[in-house]
Amino acid sequence: MDKTFHTPCLGESCGDCGFRSTLFNCLSSEQLEKLSKSKDLIKAKKGETIIRQGEKIKDFIFLRIGLAKLTRISSDGKEQLVGIARPKDFIGLLSLFSSSTHQYSIIAIEDSEYCVVNFETINKLIQENGKLAYSLLQKISLVSDLLLGTKLDIDNRQLRGRIAFILSLFSKDIYESTKFNLPISRKEIGELIDMRVENVVRILSEFRKDKIISIEGTTIEILQPDKLEWIKNHG
Amino acid sequence: MDKTFHTPCLGESCGDCGFRSTLFNCLSSEQLEKLSKSKDLIKAKKGETIIRQGEKIKDFIFLRIGLAKLTRISSDGKEQLVGIARPKDFIGLLSLFSSSTHQYSIIAIEDSEYCVVNFETINKLIQENGKLAYSLLQKISLVSDLLLGTKLDIDNRQLRGRIAFILSLFSKDIYESTKFNLPISRKEIGELIDMRVENVVRILSEFRKDKIISIEGTTIEILQPDKLEWIKNHG
DNA sequence: TATCAATATTGATAAATATCAATGGATAAA
DNA sequence: TTTATCCATTGATATTTATCAATATTGATA
Numbered sequence: 001m002d003k004t005f006h007t008p009c010l011g012e013s014c015g016d017c018g019f020r021s022t023l024f025n026c027l028s029s030e031q032l033e034k035l036s037k038s039k040d041l042i043k044a045k046k047g048e049t050i051i052r053q054g055e056k057i058k059d060f061i062f063l064r065i066g067l068a069k070l071t072r073i074s075s076d077g078k079e080q081l082v083g084i085a086r087p088k089d090f091i092g093l094l095s096l097f098s099s100s101t102h103q104y105s106i107i108a109i110e111d112s113e114y115c116v117v118n119f120e121t122i123n124k125l126i127q128e129n130g131k132l133a134y135s136l137l138q139k140i141s142l143v144s145d146l147l148l149g150t151k152l153d154i155d156n157r158q159l160r161g162r163i164a165f166i167l168s169l170f171s172k173d174i175y176e177s178t179k180f181n182l183p184i185s186r187k188e189i190g191e192l193i194d195m196r197v198e199n200v201v202r203i204l205s206e207f208r209k210d211k212i213i214s215i216e217g218t219t220i221e222i223l224q225p226d227k228l229e230w231i232k233n234h235g
Numbered sequence: 236m237d238k239t240f241h242t243p244c245l246g247e248s249c250g251d252c253g254f255r256s257t258l259f260n261c262l263s264s265e266q267l268e269k270l271s272k273s274k275d276l277i278k279a280k281k282g283e284t285i286i287r288q289g290e291k292i293k294d295f296i297f298l299r300i301g302l303a304k305l306t307r308i309s310s311d312g313k314e315q316l317v318g319i320a321r322p323k324d325f326i327g328l329l330s331l332f333s334s335s336t337h338q339y340s341i342i343a344i345e346d347s348e349y350c351v352v353n354f355e356t357i358n359k360l361i362q363e364n365g366k367l368a369y370s371l372l373q374k375i376s377l378v379s380d381l382l383l384g385t386k387l388d389i390d391n392r393q394l395r396g397r398i399a400f401i402l403s404l405f406s407k408d409i410y411e412s413t414k415f416n417l418p419i420s421r422k423e424i425g426e427l428i429d430m431r432v433e434n435v436v437r438i439l440s441e442f443r444k445d446k447i448i449s450i451e452g453t454t455i456e457i458l459q460p461d462k463l464e465w466i467k468n469h470g
Numbered sequence: 471t472a473t474c475a476a477t478a479t480t481g482a483t484a485a486a487t488a489t490c491a492a493t494g495g496a497t498a499a500a
Numbered sequence: 501t502t503t504a505t506c507c508a509t510t511g512a513t514a515t516t517t518a519t520c521a522a523t524a525t526t527g528a529t530a
Contacts, residue, residue, distance in 0.1 A: 098376030133368030141333030144379035156309050
């Protein structure tokens with residue numbers, strides 16, 4: 001977090017924040033006031049670590065803008081990519097209530113902004129406000145379901161299906177466009193869907209030769225979404 | 236749930252239940268009273284379905300006694316075993332707050348007893364009682380972390396390591412004994428750790444030949460825990 | 471008991487995936 | 501600029517895993 005720098009939040013109060021509607025909707029004016037005072041808005045450039053696995057949990061983190069990867073050091077010491085998270089995924093909630101230290105690292109893979117709120121402040125708000133607690137329960141359920149579901153889906157597929165799955169995910173869920181810049185390296189794609197770099201490259205090339213996608217360096221365009229979808233489901 | 240039958244709870248009130256200490260500790264006498272009145276204790280024999288994927292969520296489920304498997308129908312229509320759950324795992328909390336239908340089936344793999352509490356009752360209690368909400372947040376975090384963590388651990392290993400992992404899990408985490416009855420079939424083990432039945436059998440036989448385990452039908456005894464641990468971590 | 475279906479087991483073979491090796495490119499550091 | 505490092509790519513090969521086939525074995529049921 002060395003190179004990050006603090007700036008005042010764009011909105012004067014957390015009530016103006018886009019997250020209000022989804023999470024802080026239920027707070028009273030006084031509660032919003034309290035929240036607004038205890039928060040910081042922080043920017044992280046691509047590549048910077050937002051949360052490091054093993055650190056003591058002191059704050060809530062909300063990714064406001066950007067894209068981040070969730071990683072962990074696996075039991076055999078290798079880095080494992082657990083998932084990709086957008087702002088609305090509330091990835092910062094993971095294992096927040098079940099551990100005193102962060103179980104995963106969160107690393108920006110695009111220039112990002114995130115909000116940091118003192119953990120104790122939120123804890124007190126939960127005690128006072130049942131609706132906030134309920135809202136948090138929903139968010140935690142959602143992010144956990146998403147991550148586990150994605151892992152289970154990937155396990156069912158072999159390599160071509162996995163590559164198609166991940167391309168579809170970036171195209172449909174994250175960038176909502178058939179043309180996008182891959183925010184992670186081939187090696188990281190491999191870590192995410194459990195395969196070797198060489199095979200990631202090989203299958204991407206294969207898709208290129210079959211004119212299903214086009215590749216220009218880090219930019220990918222999906223030329224035949226139907227075919228890709230078919231491979232994702234049957235390949 | 237056809238063959239299940241209702242009986243009064245063993246304790247007169249939920250305050251006497253073993254779960255009190257971990258979840259309902261924070262409730263007032265009146266709240267416990269309310270809870271006790273709205274619950275049912277249900278028995279499920281081995282093989283019976285407790286919750287079916289896709290059903291509307293009407294109740295909270297707490298596994299009190301026994302063992303259950305968590306399954307889902309994967310995108311390609313096959314049954315997939317997501318995890319094994321003991322009472323303290325609070326598996327019934329999964330996706331309870333993020334969906335109106337159950338995302339997973341829960342099936343007893345040993346004779347079990349579980350408590351059923353009306354969902355709305357708990358919802359109201361959450362609104363009134365911030366500590367209950369906090370406690371639920373912890374439980375949900377724990378069960379999600381456990382499932383995802385297990386899946387990530389398994390992904391790192393090849394077949395021998397996976398079998399060793401699952402044997403170690405049954406021995407250490409579930410039965411706390413080096414000798415135990417496997418509660419699931421070879422096929423289900425395969426579904427759980429993503430491999431084919433034939434290979435499950437083959438590797439179990441291999442371990443038997445190497446005198447790491449002994450197999451008598453469904454009973455397994457771990458003869459060399461150290462060797463099994465080594466395979467789990469390096470095999 | 472006899473019968474049927476599901477599970478368990480083993481071997482042979484095919485297919486999928488990982489590993490090893492070599493090279494070019496890009497980028498950052500000296 | 502040179503050097504070093506990491507990433508991307510491709511081919512050849514080895515290893516792992518899945519598939520196919522055949523046969524027990526078990527368990528439930530009529």
